[in-house]
Amino acid sequence: TLTLIGLVLGSLLSSIVVIETVFTFPGLGRLLVDAIYARDYPLIQGTMLFVAFIYVVVNLLVDLVYPLLDPRVAA
Incomplete structure (x- = not known):
C-alpha cells in the first residue's frame, strides 16, 4: 500500500500540467x-529537474518509512 501511495504521488506530479492547463490555475x-x-x-x-527531484524525494521517504511500518523489512 505504501508503495502505491508513492507511485500515485509521482503520477500526481505529472498530471499537474494537465490540470493547471485545463483549469487555468x-x-x-x-x-x-x-x-x-x-x-x-x-x-x-x-x-523538469525540480519535478524529478520531488519524485526521487517521495520515493526515498517511502523507502525510509518502510522499516517503521513493517519490521520484517529492516536490514
Whole structure:
C-alpha cells in the first residue's frame, strides 16, 4: 500500500500540467507549459529537474518509512 501511495504521488506530479492547463490555475504545470510555448529551455530544464527531484524525494521517504511500518523489512 505504501508503495502505491508513492507511485500515485509521482503520477500526481505529472498530471499537474494537465490540470493547471485545463483549469487555468497558476502553478508549476502552467509554468512548464508556458515555458514550452515560449521555448525557454533553461526554465523547462529547471522545472523538469525540480519535478524529478520531488519524485526521487517521495520515493526515498517511502523507502525510509518502510522499516517503521513493517519490521520484517529492516536490514
